[in-house]
Amino acid sequence: MYDGTAGGPRPPLTAVPRREATGYPTVARAVAAARRLARLRPERCRLREVGRSRAGRPLVVLSVDEGERAVLVVGGPHPNEPVGVASALRLAERLLELPPRPGVAWHVLLCLDPDGAALNEGWLGGPLTAARHYEHFFRPSFDEQPELMPPPDGGIPPLPESLALTGLIDELRPVLQCSLHGVDFGGAFVQLTRPVAGLPERFARSVACGGIPLDVDSYDAVGWDRPAPGAYVMPAPGAGSLVLPDRPEHSTWSHAARYGGVTAVLEVPMWAVEEVRDGGQHPQAGAAVRAAAATLGARVEVLAGLLPLVPAHAGTAYGPLLRATEFNLRVCPLLVDELRTGWCATPLSVSRVTTARIVAERLPLRIASMLLRLLADTGGPAVEAARAQARAVVAAGLVGLDRLGARWVPVETQVAHQARAVLTAADCVLSG
Secondary structure (H helix, E strand, C coil): CCCCCCCCCCCCCCCCCCCCCCCCHHHHHHHHHHHHHHHHHHCCCEEEEEECCCCEEEEEEEEECCCCCEEEEECCCCCCCCCHHHHHHHHHHHHHHHHCCEEEEEEEEECCHHHHHHHCHHCCCCCCCCHHHHHHHCCHHHHCCCCCCCCCCCCCCHHHHHHHHHHHHHHCCEEEEEEEEEEECEEEEEECCCCCCCCCCHHHHHHHHCCCEEECCHHCCCCCEEEEECCCECCCCCCCCCCCCCCHHHHHHHHHHHCCCCCCEEEEEEEECCCCCCCCECCCCCHHHHHHHHHHHHHHHHHHHHHHCCCCHHHHHCCCHHHHHHHHHHHHHHHHHHHHHHCCCCCHHHHHHHHHHHHHHHHHHHHHHHHHCCCCCCHHHHHHHHHHHHHHHHHHHHHHHHHCEECCCCCCHHHHHHHHHHHHHHHHHCCC
């Protein structure tokens, strides 16, 4: 019987996973659970609101214990990664099972982007299949992601969620900030604003304990320093990808550095792909990358032709979805060019090629899924034809990811690893 580890038979992505004891909580459920903890353990817990989202939803922090050395944990920074909210809550529960650490206070922001989380909640009731995940998919464009700040001289004000988080960092001056992320397909890895002695090795042991592959050459960290497999150090200003506008120096991750703090971005997959652990040279990297680029380019070209059919009222009702779709359609051709011109003639690891193939399957799948949501409330032959084309892209993406050997990682395994990784990072920083 399949048991969620690499050794058992792997069900297809369309199969319904077994019911688990622990699923992903909604933000409302996480906040309610945190309130119960604060009521049950008032001698150690304090709950407070530190700001409001763009739509007026509260940003809630649960603090555990008191001390001059603060650890700040940020749950739910990306709304399509519900593990962050689940792990934030699990961490708080785990802290209350442990004795207080003298002089250390923990501050758990349960969800940084509750507005985005609300647009993904349709999936959380299950079944937790990939097909259903994308049926309810939303991930904001880069300029609407709260952890990514606009340049200070750009004339664009930060999001209210960003200001709430940077205000919290200014108040707490944390020695460590942990940002709880997840990847839909791939492996686990950690991104750091500076090296932390002992953390990469202990993080890798935690990953192995959960039977999760360690992503040793991640597409998300191309050109970054790698002190150890699966660990990446964020680049200096101006380095990194020239295509994606995710500048770490303009982020809430870097904000803690002004107080001497370090940030660890902790990634864990929902569906594991074993080949991301293989750092050996790919025997046919050029051909594989060219094929990935062709797949990405062809599918995005189809989807770009569907965008004009999105009705005006969809942009009013689902503005974030439309802006995210438009953003991805602008960026994808640049990614295709980057793959063709910068990667095809270069020796690459199996891990890097695999993550490029994941990106080529995943991005059109995301775009098509958001387009289907935008086209849901309108009709006519042209729109019906557009929906059929978008569904075909979704189906092709799921088949492509299934061919990569993607297997579901149980929620309990994801959450246990991520909570364990936070405690490990804290131990490394506080003991250093």
